[in-house]
Amino acid sequence: MSCCDLAAAGQxxxxxxxxxxxxxxxxxxxxxxxxxxxxxxxxxxxKNDSEQFAALxxxxxxxxxxxxxxxxxxxxxxxxxxxxxxxxxxxKEAPDGCPDHVLRALGVALLACFxxxxxxxxxxxxxxxxxxxxxxxxxxxxxxxxxxRSMIDxxxxxxxxxxxxxxxxxxxxxxxxxxxLCQAYLGHGYGxxxxxxxxxxxxxxAETQCWKEAEPDLLxxxxxxxxxxxxxxxxxxxxLCQLLPLFLPPTTVPPECLRDLQAGLARILGSKLSxxxxxxxxxxxxRLAHACGSDWIPAGSSGSKxxxxxxxxxxVEVRLALEETGTEVKEDVVTACYALMELGIQECTRCxxxxxxxxxxxxxxxxxxxxxxxxxxxxxxxxPEKQKEPFVFAxxxxxxxxxxxxxxxxxxxxxxxxxxxxRYAKTLYEEAEEANDLSxxxxxxxxxxxxxxxxxxxxxxxxxxxxxxHLTVEDGPREILIKEGAPSLxxxxxxxxxxxxxxxxxxxxxxxxxxxxxxTCCHIFLNLVVTAPGxxxxxxxxxxxxxTLMTSLPALVQQQGRLLLAANVxxxxxxxxxxxxxxxxLQGTPASRGFFAAAILFLSQSHVARATxxxxxxxxxxxxxxxxIWADLQxxxxxxxxxxxxxxxxxxxxxxAALRSRWPQELLQLLSSVSPNSVKxxxxxxxxxxxxxxxxxxxxxxxxxxxxxxxxxxxxxRMAALEQCLSEP
Numbered sequence: 001m002s003c004c005d006l007a008a009a010g011q012x013x014x015x016x017x018x019x020x021x022x023x024x025x026x027x028x029x030x031x032x033x034x035x036x037x038x039x040x041x042x043x044x045x046x047k048n049d050s051e052q053f054a055a056l057x058x059x060x061x062x063x064x065x066x067x068x069x070x071x072x073x074x075x076x077x078x079x080x081x082x083x084x085x086x087x088x089x090x091x092k093e094a095p096d097g098c099p100d101h102v103l104r105a106l107g108v109a110l111l112a113c114f115x116x117x118x119x120x121x122x123x124x125x126x127x128x129x130x131x132x133x134x135x136x137x138x139x140x141x142x143x144x145x146x147x148x149r150s151m152i153d154x155x156x157x158x159x160x161x162x163x164x165x166x167x168x169x170x171x172x173x174x175x176x177x178x179x180x181l182c183q184a185y186l187g188h189g190y191g192x193x194x195x196x197x198x199x200x201x202x203x204x205x206a207e208t209q210c211w212k213e214a215e216p217d218l219l220x221x222x223x224x225x226x227x228x229x230x231x232x233x234x235x236x237x238x239x240l241c242q243l244l245p246l247f248l249p250p251t252t253v254p255p256e257c258l259r260d261l262q263a264g265l266a267r268i269l270g271s272k273l274s275x276x277x278x279x280x281x282x283x284x285x286x287r288l289a290h291a292c293g294s295d296w297i298p299a300g301s302s303g304s305k306x307x308x309x310x311x312x313x314x315x316v317e318v319r320l321a322l323e324e325t326g327t328e329v330k331e332d333v334v335t336a337c338y339a340l341m342e343l344g345i346q347e348c349t350r351c352x353x354x355x356x357x358x359x360x361x362x363x364x365x366x367x368x369x370x371x372x373x374x375x376x377x378x379x380x381x382x383x384p385e386k387q388k389e390p391f392v393f394a395x396x397x398x399x400x401x402x403x404x405x406x407x408x409x410x411x412x413x414x415x416x417x418x419x420x421x422x423r424y425a426k427t428l429y430e431e432a433e434e435a436n437d438l439s440x441x442x443x444x445x446x447x448x449x450x451x452x453x454x455x456x457x458x459x460x461x462x463x464x465x466x467x468x469x470h471l472t473v474e475d476g477p478r479e480i481l482i483k484e485g486a487p488s489l490x491x492x493x494x495x496x497x498x499x500x501x502x503x504x505x506x507x508x509x510x511x512x513x514x515x516x517x518x519x520t521c522c523h524i525f526l527n528l529v530v531t532a533p534g535x536x537x538x539x540x541x542x543x544x545x546x547x548t549l550m551t552s553l554p555a556l557v558q559q560q561g562r563l564l565l566a567a568n569v570x571x572x573x574x575x576x577x578x579x580x581x582x583x584x585x586l587q588g589t590p591a592s593r594g595f596f597a598a599a600i601l602f603l604s605q606s607h608v609a610r611a612t613x614x615x616x617x618x619x620x621x622x623x624x625x626x627x628x629i630w631a632d633l634q635x636x637x638x639x640x641x642x643x644x645x646x647x648x649x650x651x652x653x654x655x656x657a658a659l660r661s662r663w664p665q666e667l668l669q670l671l672s673s674v675s676p677n678s679v680k681x682x683x684x685x686x687x688x689x690x691x692x693x694x695x696x697x698x699x700x701x702x703x704x705x706x707x708x709x710x711x712x713x714x715x716x717x718r719m720a721a722l723e724q725c726l727s728e729p
Contacts, residue, residue: 130175286336403467574643619678
């Protein structure tokens, strides 16, 4: 058998590949070529390699490419099997006069023919060839050798067929194909474009696994693509816009890539473009914004102009899409524009190290206001049948981001939309699983086939909480929220989220958004306690909330790193206890005693006496745990002190309980041990308020304070009310 005959036999693979779309019945194929059956019989009966080669050659000559259908290919496989191709792929000896790779080329050609059958493409005998096939992609040799090129094409055909099977991507990744494809693309040898196409498919199917197995190689491809994008002056830059989002890693993007990507985008978006050219660029920019925030945009004039351009283009696109009636909304593009608007909102509200100058912020707020108006108009038209669509979720998300920072503008429109928002949030809360799936779909819709960067919140309520916190301060919006049942929904949501932080759950794996959401809920409830106390007294959901706060605080105050949440829970519970003081649950029950003991712990441990060099007298200073977060904590602490003071006369058992905790004695001891000049007037007022109410409520408290030199301390701090109270019998 000559080398030429081997090459001819190899054409059988080409016939199978080219015939992948032809499916005539087998009897029709045989009627056109009656000798095929005889040659297949010879192939089955071949006793050695030479006979098999001869039979393969006969089959190749007997059928034309267009005549091989799926059934015929399967019959060829049944005649040949995997043993013969396996030997061809692993043999190291070729017939005289043949290059070493010819036998391997024939083996790959046969596999390519078989892989056109999806069932065979998933066969273990094909899957275990993945490492061998991957090595062919980067094999060195004469670039003009037709047989070598044919072998590379066949290898790509096999790997692509495997990738199309349900578990194929996982097998390819485990077999080292991702690294081989990266090297093949970077080498720019024959078939490198096929390598890129297959890489795109694998990243779309299994991004996380690809990056885990081949991060250095994928980063090298990203560097190459980014550099090409930055230099491109032709239409290829628009094609790269569509490819690049898939190659951004789930972790940190290399700085040199960010520079190239930003430079390339600046050139594209700064030009006059048609929508098909501009939209991929906006989507790439949105992907970068979602993954990197504003870190990919350079500081200085060029960066601020670029960011302003991005946000302006995004707002124009949103208005054009949502305000024009009768046109189909390109939801993926608009959702990408939402991500750029969200970046604009963040930069406009940043006080320090913002990329934007003040005039730019003013202009962007104005244009974003118009775009948000279009979003509200769109949401007002959403019917119940569309509420579970990802684009609606994305629209609610951007509105939530806007309301978190700005509620004074568009107030009338926002109030008009509030009933829909409450119903929408309730629908998704009651179907939490679907809501979480929606957040995944939004990420897919907006940016890429996988979820990049930080996880999108999985429920609509969490998106709306900051805005509702602002709105509950205002009479009109608050009345609408109450009328639509938002407080009851928020109570249920709080209790459900609280379960995630309870014992038995691993809080270390919870996203920060859960705790932030709980704190924001507390702020909303605090607003309602102050502005709508009657609601707290009459709505049963707040009784359930109070019970949860009472049972949860004792454990919460003991947990490291959760002081801010504990402050919210303690302060909210104290304010609600003042309104619900007649509730049986607050009449000295174990739960109520445990809650107030924990609240006292939070209030009493905020300050300590600290020695100062060169002075005989200590000064009042923040405790280490409180010091780093006092800016966020102090308002809650002062409000908690005030609320505790108000609870003392309403709950007769509270003063004796406070005395047993030794808080009044230790507080007086602390004040007597520090310089009065180190205690700010607002601290003196807060301490005096608590001490006076405890002294008035209980004789034993008064006696204990006198024994602690309370009258003298009161005199030093000019606490006239306390001094007078302690002077009385």
